[in-house]
Amino acid sequence: MVMGAATLGLVAAPALADQAPNTYTNGQGYYGGQIFWAQTYADTGSYPQSQGGEFTVYSTGGDGLLLGNGAYAETTRGIVSGESFQTFCVEWNEHIYWNQSLNIWVSESATTSPDVYGSGSHAWQGGVPDVGDDLDPKTAYLYHQFAKGVLSNYTYAPNTGRATSAGQLQLALWAIEGEYGNPGTLTGQALTWYNEALEATTLGNDNAITWAGIGDVRVLQGYVGNDFRQDQLYVVPLPAAVLLGMLGLAAAGLKLRKFV
Numbered sequence: 001m002v003m004g005a006a007t008l009g010l011v012a013a014p015a016l017a018d019q020a021p022n023t024y025t026n027g028q029g030y031y032g033g034q035i036f037w038a039q040t041y042a043d044t045g046s047y048p049q050s051q052g053g054e055f056t057v058y059s060t061g062g063d064g065l066l067l068g069n070g071a072y073a074e075t076t077r078g079i080v081s082g083e084s085f086q087t088f089c090v091e092w093n094e095h096i097y098w099n100q101s102l103n104i105w106v107s108e109s110a111t112t113s114p115d116v117y118g119s120g121s122h123a124w125q126g127g128v129p130d131v132g133d134d135l136d137p138k139t140a141y142l143y144h145q146f147a148k149g150v151l152s153n154y155t156y157a158p159n160t161g162r163a164t165s166a167g168q169l170q171l172a173l174w175a176i177e178g179e180y181g182n183p184g185t186l187t188g189q190a191l192t193w194y195n196e197a198l199e200a201t202t203l204g205n206d207n208a209i210t211w212a213g214i215g216d217v218r219v220l221q222g223y224v225g226n227d228f229r230q231d232q233l234y235v236v237p238l239p240a241a242v243l244l245g246m247l248g249l250a251a252a253g254l255k256l257r258k259f260v
Helices: 137-147 162-176 188-200 240-259
Strands: 028-039 055-059 085-087 102-109 122-125 128-134 217-224 227-235
Touching: 028 217, 055 227, 085 137, 085 227, 102 122, 102 227, 122 217, 122 227, 137 162, 137 188, 137 217, 137 227, 162 188
Parallel strands: none
Antiparallel strands: 028 055, 028 102, 055 085, 102 217, 122 128, 217 227
16 A cells, blocks of 8 residues: 655665575565556546555666566556556555655565465565465456456556556455455446456356466565565566477477368
């Protein structure tokens, strides 16, 4: 959640890529750099959920952003700078402040008391104090669809209602994560997206699901020095080796269809 004018000055907290997991963060993962953020596409003057996303993550001083945006569509990357990407908040009770940079940690899995913290990518503290809040598959599904530029009924064009879409999606994500409201309080497009995510992650009459687990979506745990800050979402780029393998399989499939 965004707070207004910061009472703190800019605080840089340099961290090394191989720093021990629980120094400033919780769980296994890797250092994502020192980032800055902005709210963009506020085409109605401010977002309906002005304390939530869309946010733009981009480089600042210090270590800079170490994460690639190759998994994002043209509509959800490169808005502030070439390496930037769009994201949403997964916590209500942790804050980010204007004019303050953050360090980020890509949460992969917990290493301390897995029965308590879970084993998936997770937010830390926020609306679930002192425990790790595992990322919900429904949140991962909606954010993946958004990042790829294919979320149904999302207005991606600027100055035509994107702020309204952003506010509705933020409400859906907060409700799913148990941070603000709950699915029973959702209305309008936020409720429609929740129902879409529920259907995609639930075994239906056709004994199939569209989305299993959290896929390529991870939580970015934010921190400044020893203080936790708002956690956000990130789509991990497909490793080059995996991509080449998939292209190879695709080519093999095309060749097989051609001659069979």
